[in-house]
Amino acid sequence: MTRDRSEMSEDDDDQQSQSQSPPLDLRSAAIAEPCSSSSSSFSVVDSTPNKSRNCISSGTLTSQPFPDHVLENVLENVLQFLDSRCDRNAASLVCKSWWRVEASTRSEVFIGNCYALSPSRLTQRFKRVSSLVLKGKPRFADFNLMPPDWGANFAPWVSTMAKAYPWLEKVDLKRMFVTDDDLALLAESFPGFKELILVCCEGFGTSGIAIVANKCRKLKVLDLIESEVTDDEVDWISCFPEDVTCLESLAFDCVEAPINFKALEGLVARSPCLKKLRLNRFVSLVELHRLLLGAPQLTSLGTGSFSHDEEPQSEQEPDYAAAFRACKSVVCLSGFRELMPEYLPAIYPVCANLTSLNFSYANISPDMFKPIIHNCHKLQVFWALDSICDEGLQAVAETCKELRELRIFPFDPREDSEGPVSEVGLQAISEGCRKLESILYFCQRMTNAAVIAMSENCPELTVFRLCIMGRHRPDHVTGKPMDEGFGAIVKNCKKLTRLAVSGLLTDQAFRYMGEYGKLVRTLSVAFAGDSDMALRHVLEGCPRLQKLEIRDSPFGDAALRSGMHRYYNMRFVWMSACSLTRGCCKDIARAMPNLVVEVIGSDDDDDNRDYVETLYMYRSLDGPRKDAPKFVAIL
Amino acid sequence: MNLKETELCLGLPGGAETVESPAKSGVGNKRGFSETVDLKLNLQSNKQGHGDLNVSGSIKEKTLLQDPTKPPTKAQVVGWPPVRNYRKTVMATQKNGETEETMSSGGGTIAFVKVSMDGAPYLRKVDLRMYNSYKDLSDALAKMFSSFTMGSYGAQGMIDFMNESKVMDLLNSSEYVPSYEDKDGDWMLVGDVPWPMFVESCKRLRIMKGSEAIGLAPRAMEKCKNRS
Numbered sequence: 001m002t003r004d005r006s007e008m009s010e011d012d013d014d015q016q017s018q019s020q021s022p023p024l025d026l027r028s029a030a031i032a033e034p035c036s037s038s039s040s041s042f043s044v045v046d047s048t049p050n051k052s053r054n055c056i057s058s059g060t061l062t063s064q065p066f067p068d069h070v071l072e073n074v075l076e077n078v079l080q081f082l083d084s085r086c087d088r089n090a091a092s093l094v095c096k097s098w099w100r101v102e103a104s105t106r107s108e109v110f111i112g113n114c115y116a117l118s119p120s121r122l123t124q125r126f127k128r129v130s131s132l133v134l135k136g137k138p139r140f141a142d143f144n145l146m147p148p149d150w151g152a153n154f155a156p157w158v159s160t161m162a163k164a165y166p167w168l169e170k171v172d173l174k175r176m177f178v179t180d181d182d183l184a185l186l187a188e189s190f191p192g193f194k195e196l197i198l199v200c201c202e203g204f205g206t207s208g209i210a211i212v213a214n215k216c217r218k219l220k221v222l223d224l225i226e227s228e229v230t231d232d233e234v235d236w237i238s239c240f241p242e243d244v245t246c247l248e249s250l251a252f253d254c255v256e257a258p259i260n261f262k263a264l265e266g267l268v269a270r271s272p273c274l275k276k277l278r279l280n281r282f283v284s285l286v287e288l289h290r291l292l293l294g295a296p297q298l299t300s301l302g303t304g305s306f307s308h309d310e311e312p313q314s315e316q317e318p319d320y321a322a323a324f325r326a327c328k329s330v331v332c333l334s335g336f337r338e339l340m341p342e343y344l345p346a347i348y349p350v351c352a353n354l355t356s357l358n359f360s361y362a363n364i365s366p367d368m369f370k371p372i373i374h375n376c377h378k379l380q381v382f383w384a385l386d387s388i389c390d391e392g393l394q395a396v397a398e399t400c401k402e403l404r405e406l407r408i409f410p411f412d413p414r415e416d417s418e419g420p421v422s423e424v425g426l427q428a429i430s431e432g433c434r435k436l437e438s439i440l441y442f443c444q445r446m447t448n449a450a451v452i453a454m455s456e457n458c459p460e461l462t463v464f465r466l467c468i469m470g471r472h473r474p475d476h477v478t479g480k481p482m483d484e485g486f487g488a489i490v491k492n493c494k495k496l497t498r499l500a501v502s503g504l505l506t507d508q509a510f511r512y513m514g515e516y517g518k519l520v521r522t523l524s525v526a527f528a529g530d531s532d533m534a535l536r537h538v539l540e541g542c543p544r545l546q547k548l549e550i551r552d553s554p555f556g557d558a559a560l561r562s563g564m565h566r567y568y569n570m571r572f573v574w575m576s577a578c579s580l581t582r583g584c585c586k587d588i589a590r591a592m593p594n595l596v597v598e599v600i601g602s603d604d605d606d607d608n609r610d611y612v613e614t615l616y617m618y619r620s621l622d623g624p625r626k627d628a629p630k631f632v633a634i635l
Numbered sequence: 636m637n638l639k640e641t642e643l644c645l646g647l648p649g650g651a652e653t654v655e656s657p658a659k660s661g662v663g664n665k666r667g668f669s670e671t672v673d674l675k676l677n678l679q680s681n682k683q684g685h686g687d688l689n690v691s692g693s694i695k696e697k698t699l700l701q702d703p704t705k706p707p708t709k710a711q712v713v714g715w716p717p718v719r720n721y722r723k724t725v726m727a728t729q730k731n732g733e734t735e736e737t738m739s740s741g742g743g744t745i746a747f748v749k750v751s752m753d754g755a756p757y758l759r760k761v762d763l764r765m766y767n768s769y770k771d772l773s774d775a776l777a778k779m780f781s782s783f784t785m786g787s788y789g790a791q792g793m794i795d796f797m798n799e800s801k802v803m804d805l806l807n808s809s810e811y812v813p814s815y816e817d818k819d820g821d822w823m824l825v826g827d828v829p830w831p832m833f834v835e836s837c838k839r840l841r842i843m844k845g846s847e848a849i850g851l852a853p854r855a856m857e858k859c860k861n862r863s
Contacts, residue, residue: 143714200721226721254721309749338729361725411726413718442716469716526715551714 119160131170162189170195180208187215195221205230231257251278278302281337292323303335320346334358351375366391393425397432419444430454438463451485455492465500487512500524510534514541532559539563557584572618589635752842
């Protein structure tokens with residue numbers, strides 16, 4: 001099921017990309033190089049009809065270029081229908097003319113690592129790009145494992161594209177550093193610009209947003225998701241143009257700045273196509289009520305604070321439930337940033353229609369939660385805090401038979417906090433929600449039995465991320481490591497593409513991963529394993545592995561070397577606080593010229609000069625980047 | 636069995652539970668970018684937002700950890716559990732917010748008041764207990780509403796209400812002056828009472844043009860005389 005990215009922030013790639021390699025991998029590049037560099041080989045192919053792989057019989061062919069032009073026109077018309085980038089990658093490898101035509105017809109480009117290639121390479125190969133998805137920092141940067149100012153700057157991309165793609169319509173960035181100047185350049189350079197999606201980005205403020213709002217007259221989507229937006233004290237809502245807008249989606253729940261509510265009301269009133277609106281916590285319940293009355297066509301709503309500041313007079317209290325009742329189309333609900341639980345029943349009228357519900361900022365107890373969830377029969381995506389307890393999860397299991405994605409976050413994200421959810425909740429979910437595809441579960445205690453049960457009950461699982469918050473914690477009933485549980489997951493969940501492990505794990509768990517994890521693309525490991533063998537099992541056994549992130553695990557040089565045959569086929573490898581030496585990393589860098597080997601932050605410790613604190617390595621078509629800060633050593 | 640003792644750990648010598656590295660922010664940092672990060676929590680907006688939120692997030696966490704009613708917890712490992720800073724900050728703000736709600740209903744130790752400025756599109760909120768003097772408040776408001784200046788106050792930051800002509804000069808200028816609603820529901824000029832008394836009695840702030848505030852001056856002087 002394809003999920004709309006702007007509704008929830010996604011850690012994983014689109015479903016589309018789950019089992020495919022990214023478009024600009026080295027294989028296609030290798031074919032690209034001879035094409036563009038040598039013109040003589042180019043013309044040889046063109047003028048020798050027998051060599052071109054077309055279906056016209058050789059009797060009708062002459063040595064003129066005419067048949068090739070016909071072929072290319074036909075090809076162009078056909079390739080236009082190819083959307084999937086893996087299909088396009090495959091098509092581009094057929095022969096040079098297919099490569100050429102594919103490059104000229106690809107309009108959406110996905111770049112999983114902004115340092116895998118330079119912006120100019122992008123613009124040289126693809127001439128008619130209208131949509132770019134670009135990802136920057138590695139995921140572990142979200143957890144303070146990387147100093148700020150590491151890189152992933154959007155600036156060189158926007159300035160190169162400003163000249164090459166004046167027709168650009170869509171930019172979707174994740175973990176990139178975007179400045180107000182970048183946003184200003186974007187707004188000025190692309191007159192037809194329609195969609196701006198910034199997920200987990202930083203470096204800009206409300207003034208940059210104001211410029212985009214003001215200058216992008218065709219703007220349909222402005223989604224700021226979990227980004228850090230500085231409050232420049234600019235009334236950016238008022239910067240939207242005065243006339244009717246094309247806005248379909250406006251998400252600003254992460255903007256930590258008050259907004260001009262009157263201007264927002266006016267904006268919503270003149271945006272007849274608006275379907276998705278996600279408010280920040282500076283919008284009160286009363287204001288939400290007014291907005292809802294003016295925008296009953298909404299399908300996705302982020303409710304803002306869901307509270308109010310002053311004591312309300314009871315006779316003046318608006319009928320919140322009536323406002324929700326009028327929103328017959330709302331299927332996705334989030335927000336509740338400062339929830340006053342007594343007002344929660346107002347959402348009852350929409351519960352039966354909800355396919356997506358995000359309570360992950362709302363500290364609600366099981367008693368407040370159960371009456372709500374018992375109405376949500378159609379729910380497919382559910383995010384919540386562990387404050388709903390195992391009891392709440394049991395209620396979810398009883399009602400939400402269509403559940404595909406579950407995320408349970410810790411209200412108190414510390415290693416030794418009280419754990420309101422446990423194996424009981426996981427077991428219940430596994431029994432009630434058989435269609436589950438994706439789970440992220442934070443807990444303090446877990447058992448192998450519950451994890452095994454989930455592996456058996458939920459065969460559709462593609463994403464399994466379990467975080468037992470106490471490091472090295474074993475099965476709390478048997479005292480054994482969690483090897484068997486995770487082993488069962490890789491063995492029984494045949495569609496598994498993403499795995500995050502935790503708890504006490506020996507090398508055995510990794511043996512299972514290597515043996516059974518044949519489709520795993522993304523693996524996250526922390527405080528796990530006993531020896532190099534663990535990492536070797538994974539590197540030698542998981543053929544589809546693309547993204548490997550490891551922290552605080554006892555893996556050393558021998559293990560790293562054992563994967564050298566893999567690294568060109570992976571997007572990146574992250575290893576921090578493991579047992580790597582600089583010498584080994586240098587060897588790898590020397591042996592693999594298209595691999596960029598970054599060692600972060602360990603060169604000032606004289607005693608430990610050879611020790612590598614953080615290794616981040618990734619393939620690149622254009623060599624090491626020029627914007628690396630001082631604390632990054634590129635070997 | 637405490638498996639942590641057998642854990643392979645490459646932390647700095649003498650570093651207890653924390654698995655630290657020079658490159659990471661957090662406690663006991665040997666070198667670090669966190670030293671260059673601005674530690675002021677609220678008052679400045681700057682583009683080091685990411686760093687600020689890191690530090691302020693961890694500072695808030697430390698405050699929570701040091702709650703005397705809970706048993707002492709061990710030091711936290713950097714980046715573990717793997718919850719995004721963004722989420723941690725939002726939850727921390729909520730937790731502080733909750734304590735505010737419960738306390739302010741008892742008329743207790745938090746004094747959040749709304750601040751509005753004529754012509755500005757939105758309200759802000761300040762916790763008066765964060766400041767020690769009118770000057771501090773003035774600086775903070777200046778940053779919030781950048782076109783606003785508090786005008787000329789006396790050495791103690793109080794308007795000398797006994798000096799009528801000075802007050803009228805101030806009010807006749809086009810500068811903005813702050814006024815506040817006190818416990819009695821009257822709108823007064825800020826600066827008429829000693830700072831601690833002001834914090835107790837101020838319910839709401841409004842920054843208005845000096846010329847509009849003229850009507851408040853006589854009442855302010857009246858009350859001032861009554862108190863002395």
